[in-house]
Amino acid sequence: MTENELLFELIRSFKNIHEGADKVLEHHSPQALRQLVNLTLGPKNNSDEIASLINDYIKYSVKTGHKQYVNQLFGGYNETGVLGDVLATLMNTSMYTYEVSPMATLIEKEVVAKMNSYSGFANGDGIFTAGGSSSNNLAMLCARHQKYPDMKTGGLSGRKPLSAFVSDQAHYSFQKASYALGLGSNYLVSVASNELGQMIPEALEAAIEHSKARGEEPFFIAATAGTTELGAFDPIEPLAHIAEKHQCWLHVDGSWGGSLILSQKHRHLFSGIQKAQSFAWNAHKLMNAPLTASVLLVANPTILYEAVSADRADYLFHDHEDASFDLGKKSLQCGRRNDALKVWLAWKAIGDEQYEKNINHLMELAQYCAAFVEAHKDLELLSPVQTLNINFRFKAPEGIDANELNLAIRNQLLHEGQAMVNYCHLQGRLSIRLVLVNHQIQKSDLEQFFTSFVSTAKKLVAEVKI
Amino acid sequence: MTENELLFELIRSFKNIHEGADKVLEHHSPQALRQLVNLTLGPKNNSDEIASLINDYIKYSVKTGHKQYVNQLFGGYNETGVLGDVLATLMNTSMYTYEVSPMATLIEKEVVAKMNSYSGFANGDGIFTAGGSSSNNLAMLCARHQKYPDMKTGGLSGRKPLSAFVSDQAHYSFQKASYALGLGSNYLVSVASNELGQMIPEALEAAIEHSKARGEEPFFIAATAGTTELGAFDPIEPLAHIAEKHQCWLHVDGSWGGSLILSQKHRHLFSGIQKAQSFAWNAHKLMNAPLTASVLLVANPTILYEAVSADRADYLFHDHEDASFDLGKKSLQCGRRNDALKVWLAWKAIGDEQYEKNINHLMELAQYCAAFVEAHKDLELLSPVQTLNINFRFKAPEGIDANELNLAIRNQLLHEGQAMVNYCHLQGRLSIRLVLVNHQIQKSDLEQFFTSFVSTAKKLVAEVKI
Numbered sequence: 001m002t003e004n005e006l007l008f009e010l011i012r013s014f015k016n017i018h019e020g021a022d023k024v025l026e027h028h029s030p031q032a033l034r035q036l037v038n039l040t041l042g043p044k045n046n047s048d049e050i051a052s053l054i055n056d057y058i059k060y061s062v063k064t065g066h067k068q069y070v071n072q073l074f075g076g077y078n079e080t081g082v083l084g085d086v087l088a089t090l091m092n093t094s095m096y097t098y099e100v101s102p103m104a105t106l107i108e109k110e111v112v113a114k115m116n117s118y119s120g121f122a123n124g125d126g127i128f129t130a131g132g133s134s135s136n137n138l139a140m141l142c143a144r145h146q147k148y149p150d151m152k153t154g155g156l157s158g159r160k161p162l163s164a165f166v167s168d169q170a171h172y173s174f175q176k177a178s179y180a181l182g183l184g185s186n187y188l189v190s191v192a193s194n195e196l197g198q199m200i201p202e203a204l205e206a207a208i209e210h211s212k213a214r215g216e217e218p219f220f221i222a223a224t225a226g227t228t229e230l231g232a233f234d235p236i237e238p239l240a241h242i243a244e245k246h247q248c249w250l251h252v253d254g255s256w257g258g259s260l261i262l263s264q265k266h267r268h269l270f271s272g273i274q275k276a277q278s279f280a281w282n283a284h285k286l287m288n289a290p291l292t293a294s295v296l297l298v299a300n301p302t303i304l305y306e307a308v309s310a311d312r313a314d315y316l317f318h319d320h321e322d323a324s325f326d327l328g329k330k331s332l333q334c335g336r337r338n339d340a341l342k343v344w345l346a347w348k349a350i351g352d353e354q355y356e357k358n359i360n361h362l363m364e365l366a367q368y369c370a371a372f373v374e375a376h377k378d379l380e381l382l383s384p385v386q387t388l389n390i391n392f393r394f395k396a397p398e399g400i401d402a403n404e405l406n407l408a409i410r411n412q413l414l415h416e417g418q419a420m421v422n423y424c425h426l427q428g429r430l431s432i433r434l435v436l437v438n439h440q441i442q443k444s445d446l447e448q449f450f451t452s453f454v455s456t457a458k459k460l461v462a463e464v465k466i
Numbered sequence: 467m468t469e470n471e472l473l474f475e476l477i478r479s480f481k482n483i484h485e486g487a488d489k490v491l492e493h494h495s496p497q498a499l500r501q502l503v504n505l506t507l508g509p510k511n512n513s514d515e516i517a518s519l520i521n522d523y524i525k526y527s528v529k530t531g532h533k534q535y536v537n538q539l540f541g542g543y544n545e546t547g548v549l550g551d552v553l554a555t556l557m558n559t560s561m562y563t564y565e566v567s568p569m570a571t572l573i574e575k576e577v578v579a580k581m582n583s584y585s586g587f588a589n590g591d592g593i594f595t596a597g598g599s600s601s602n603n604l605a606m607l608c609a610r611h612q613k614y615p616d617m618k619t620g621g622l623s624g625r626k627p628l629s630a631f632v633s634d635q636a637h638y639s640f641q642k643a644s645y646a647l648g649l650g651s652n653y654l655v656s657v658a659s660n661e662l663g664q665m666i667p668e669a670l671e672a673a674i675e676h677s678k679a680r681g682e683e684p685f686f687i688a689a690t691a692g693t694t695e696l697g698a699f700d701p702i703e704p705l706a707h708i709a710e711k712h713q714c715w716l717h718v719d720g721s722w723g724g725s726l727i728l729s730q731k732h733r734h735l736f737s738g739i740q741k742a743q744s745f746a747w748n749a750h751k752l753m754n755a756p757l758t759a760s761v762l763l764v765a766n767p768t769i770l771y772e773a774v775s776a777d778r779a780d781y782l783f784h785d786h787e788d789a790s791f792d793l794g795k796k797s798l799q800c801g802r803r804n805d806a807l808k809v810w811l812a813w814k815a816i817g818d819e820q821y822e823k824n825i826n827h828l829m830e831l832a833q834y835c836a837a838f839v840e841a842h843k844d845l846e847l848l849s850p851v852q853t854l855n856i857n858f859r860f861k862a863p864e865g866i867d868a869n870e871l872n873l874a875i876r877n878q879l880l881h882e883g884q885a886m887v888n889y890c891h892l893q894g895r896l897s898i899r900l901v902l903v904n905h906q907i908q909k910s911d912l913e914q915f916f917t918s919f920v921s922t923a924k925k926l927v928a929e930v931k932i
Contacts, residue, residue, distance in 0.1 A: 003479050003524065004517045010472045014556040017469070030564060030572060030791050039572055041580040041810065044817025050546060051470045053814060054553060057807065058469065060569040061557040072566060074558075074801060080516060082555060087520060089551040090480040091527040092543070092756045098496060099880070100538060103526040106496060106505055114507040130596035133800045141646055155650025156622040175776035176798055180607055182648025184621025228781050284801065290558045291803045308645065312638035315694050315890035315899065325496050332642055334599045335540060335750065337757045337803075341523065344507065348519060351510030414565070424781035433781065 011083045017058060018065025018077050019440070023417025025062040033060060067438060067445040068419040068452075073228065073256050076288035076438030080349035084342030085290045095128070095336040096316060096328025105325050108340035112295060114347070115281055118261045119297050120274030126297040127304055127331050128339045132255030133173035135280035135296040136222070138308075138332060140164060140177045142278060142298060143220040143249030145307035152307070156182050163187045163211040164220040167199035167234055169227040171253060187216060196386060197232035199223065201239060208246050221248045225270060226257020229424045229433060231389035233257060237272030250276040255294070257387055259286030262352070263359040269387070283343040286359065286388075288439055293339045304330035358439040362388055366436050369446055378454055382431040390434040391426060394457040400464055403430035409457045418452045477549045483524060484531025484543050485906070489883025491528040499526060533904060533911040534885040534918075539694065539722050542754035542904030546815035550808030551756045561594070561802040562782060562794025571791050574806035578761060580813070581747055584727045585763050586740030592763040593770055593797050594805045598721030599639035601746035601762040602688070604774075604798060606630060606643050608744060608764060609686040609715030611773035618773070622648050629653045629677040630686035633665035633700055635693040637719060653682060662852060663698035665689065667705060674712050687714045691736060692723020695890045695899060697855035699723060703738030716742040721760070723853055725752030728818070729825040735853070749809040752825065752854075754905055759805045770796035824905040828854055832902050835912055844920055848897040856900040857892060860923040866930055869896035875923045884918045 001009065028036065037056045045053070063069060065077030093101040095108065112126035129135045144151060144162065156162070162183055166174045168190045178188040189211060192203040208218045221243050223234035236252060243250035252258075252273055258281035260266045261273075273279060277300065283293035298304055309329050316334070317326055328334060347355070370385035373392045382391040394409060396402035406423065407430055413419045423432050434449070467475065494502065503522045511519070529535060531543030559567040561574065578592035595601045610617060610628065622628070628649055632640045634656045644654040655677060658669040674684045687709050689700035702718060709716035718724075718739055724747035726732045727739075739745060743766065749759035764770055775795050782800070783792055794800060813821070836851035839858045848857040860875060862868035872889070873896055879885045889898050900915070 001475070003476075003483070004520055006472065006476045006479055007520065009467070010469075010476055010556075013469050013472055017556075025568075028568065030568070030788055033568055033572060037569065037572070039576045039810075041576060041813045042818050044820060045814045047815075050811065050815050053811065054470055054473065054549075057553060057569055058557065062559055062566055062568070064558050064566070072560065074560060077558070082558070083520075085555040086552050087523060089548060089555065089756045090476075090483075091524065092530050092540075092548070093528055094538065094540060094757055100528055100530070102491075102494065102496070102499055102528070103503060103523055106499060106503070110505045110507060130600070130803075131799045131801045133798060134596070137646075137798070144648075145645075151648065151650060152645045153650050153652045155627060155644075155653055156648040157625050157627040157650070157653075159623050161621060161623040170778075171800070172776040172778035173800055175778055176774055178621075179611075179618045179774065179776075180603075180798060181646065182610075182617065182622040184617060184619050184623070186619045187621055187623075282801075290555045291560055291801055308642055310638040310641035310645075312636075312641055315888065318889075322496055332599060332603070332646060333597045334637070334639055335597045335748075335757055337596075344505075345516065345519065347507045348511045349513075349516050352508050354510060422781065423784075 007083055007086065011079050015065065015077050015079060018063045019067065021063045021066055024066045024068050024420045025414070025417050026060060027415050027417060028060065062420065067441050068449055070434045070436065070449065071420040071422045073435055074285050074291060074437060076440060078288035078346050081289035081342045081346035084345035088338040088341045093338060095338055096326065096334060098322045098325035101338065104338045104341060105327055107344045108327060111340045111343050112297065115295055116297055119279045121297055121299040123301050124297055124299050125301045125304055126295050127327065129294050129296055131292045131294045132280055132282050133176060135255065135294050136171065136173045136253055137177040137180060138296050139251040139278040139280060140181055140220055142303045142307045143251065144181065146249060146300065146303055147219045149306070161187045161216045163189055163216040163218045165189045165191055165204055165207055165218065166222045167191050167193045167224060169193050169197040169229065169232060170222060170224050171228055171255065174222060196384065197227050197230035199234040199239065201235060201242060204239060205242050208242070218246055218248050220251065222251045222253050225252050225254035226260070226387060228256060229389065229426065230383050230391065231257065231387035233269045233387070236270060236276065240272045240275035249278070252276045252279045255280050255282045256285055258282060260359055260387065262355045264356065265360055266363060286437060287343065287346065287355065289342045289346055293343050308332050362436045362439065365441065365443065365446060366390060368443060369434060372450060378457065382426050382429055388436040391431040392434070393430065393432055394454070397461055400461065405457065405460060406430050406432055408460050409453060412456050412460065413452060419449050473549055473552065477545050481531065481543050481545060484529045485533065487529045487532055490532045490534050490886045491880070491883050492526060493881045493883060494526070528886065533907050534915055535904070536900045536902065536915065537886040537888045539901055540751050540757060540903060542906060544754035544812050547755035547808045547812035550811035554804040554807045559804060561804055562792065562800060564788045564791035567804065570804045570807060571793055573810045574793060577806045577809050578763065581761055582763055585745045587763055587765040589767050590763055590765050591767045591770055592761050593793065595760050595762055597758045597760045598746055598748050599642060601721065601760050602637065602639045602719055603643040603646060604762050605717040605744040605746060606647055606686055608769045608773045609717065610647065612715060612766065612769055613685045615772070627653045627682045629655055629682040629684045631655045631657050631670055631673055631684065632688045633657050633659045633690060635659050635663040635695065635698060636688060636690050637694055637721065640688060662850065663693050663696035665700040665705065667701060667708060670705060671708050674708070684712055684714050686717065688717045688719050691718050691720035692726070692853060694722060695855065695892070696849050696857065697723065697853035699735045699853070702736060702742065706738045706741035715744070718742045718745045721746050721748045722751060724748060726825055726853065728821045730822065731826055732829060752903060753809065753812065753821065754903070755808045755812055759809050774798050828902045828905065831907065831909065831912060832856060834909060835900065838916060844923065848892050848895055854902040857897040859896065859898055860920070863927055866927060871923070871926060872896050872898055874926050875919060878922050878926065879918060885915050
């Protein structure tokens, strides 16, 4: 077989491992799994032993491309995306210089430019990072650098505190960024959201005024495009207005919902995004590319370089005619895996139009789920379905704690490998959070999911009652 | 074919693409390459077009597993490592929770424990990061948190400056970390090194005293285990003594040379490492795993969690019996690619003993290169060979600028695809920096390299003279 044939055959074979598996996972405790697999390193193993370990790894891995895997904000198995990522490993180049990664560099630039055609950052730039958390961290760093460029050398010590603003529904990576960047989480202000989980612009403005009154210097606002729990979108347009008024950087954290911008039908959710300064977009989520494929897009074409470039790298970055193509100068990383190839190759294979259809399909399925739950006598929605997160639970009969019951249902499905779905807490109520991310999922898969869920619930209720 | 057979066949096939290629690369300028490949995204491409793009990608990629690729601090093609990375993509799980990545979690813990058996961090811990720069950044963050835990909430503002110390040969990622962490690069003190590029302990102690006298608070010292240019090792033992005396965290940046610790013969280079607080080790360099496989090891088993854990992640991290296995709580990342599998699988296939032999083999080759250059009438060493970096140049005949000539030789080799070798500047002299990292390289490959180098040099000299 040619390399191409081998690649395609391998990709198809593992697609079947994911989609064709009887169970989403074969669950074991860490203690039990340690007994089943010889993990210890030291002596050399022969090729039969290696083959056996590979089989173990496949067997005991969660099948994240399975259609009953609705557990996380990633999933699915984008064949060409997987192929692109495998190819990136096989060729193993590092993204710091054009010289070492010629075609990969052009590919990363093309993907960034393509994404910016959606963000509306007409002269924008961008860089692949290690994930959404890294993108949010880098956005905050760029924001700080734009407002206080002398902090690159002088640091934060001896200055007034800088304050940053996110909604109370924002991702915890902003907390981590506040630690790492030396801001301190006390100065990461949590702004109230409405009953849908969308940041309230008036609350933001008040929070900024309070922060100023405390002697802090507001510099950064993050709007979330798709919150982790409710799938809510903060209203970008009014937040952009407030950001401009107070000379703050507006970042849009689209780590989860960013890819909805691919759909003309749903692009209104991002209304005003062209007024933002940065946008985090994870192709490994709603574009179903394998982990990780995260991009930070920025409106200012020189800010990445200005914020992170260092001068002690003579051994790597040389003065030459192609030097402007050396992407490493605008990354916090040095050696960097090629994450752009999978996004580019998948985009080539799927195209704008089909991506739009896939996104619209998922959004329709979400409404189908909402209607299904509402019509079902034993289920209830715990929050309106806004995008692709369906928060619901089984109504507990009298005398049974709803939180305990729903947790038990969820764990039972997982232990049996029937389905994998996650949960969160909404105002103290345990909420089953079904996430629609895998483009291949159809109504029949969701019917199967709800059937498993309800029948497991009924079994558990019956056991308690007996 | 079974999945296993497909995997092995694919890996072998690409090994041949790297090692069997006529040229290390087919060089084109960005402008020319853009004409050769249709990069533009938008419309859907058919499967023939995708196959053709895959062929383009392979054709125009640098063959980093080629034996004439001695350009960078990574290279080679560790078959089982490549297979493990491909498998990680194919199964596509995320490293935040045991639930989603059961076997991968145990594997990451096993690799960290195994590495700590070398570092001597008896009760230590560790985490995979996005690369050596990320590991160094995280080490600095842990150091700061250990000394000033209240900065997690209170930040750096309004405080005295914190100072960090690295040698003048240290990697530029410490500069980037000083920007990102909000320390400011003015407070990253560059400590003098000796003629071999090793940090001078007395200079460190003086620099710390000066910093204190300026009203700064020293908190962090990094010893480099393998500098990028000279391959120098800072003397860990005396630096550990100074660190302890001044209550600083001692980090060992083994991003390049860390894997030398696998060899009993060369482990003396790390003498005193068990007294350090952290150690950055990249398996994607001297263990020839594909990019990236970087680990930050820490002596204090709770510091990672303490420095980075956030409380806003109810949707992801749950209280349950296996919660201590959820690695995401001690990472700055949220979704995280499985980089441990390739290291583990390769270690299983190669074993401690063979890794040691591979390291010793490379160290012997380095001495062979040193002797070869010294014995060659047209070549000269620009620095003694300490580990795996060979800095040399062609002696320019009178009337020819040595820097220009050696740069021209290097570029000519690259443009012809004969060999790929990088360069740096040592006290103003352009130095060809040959790096020995690929375990498969033999003396004959190096003879071929020097033959190409010298004959290209002579051709260029002749052209100038004509």
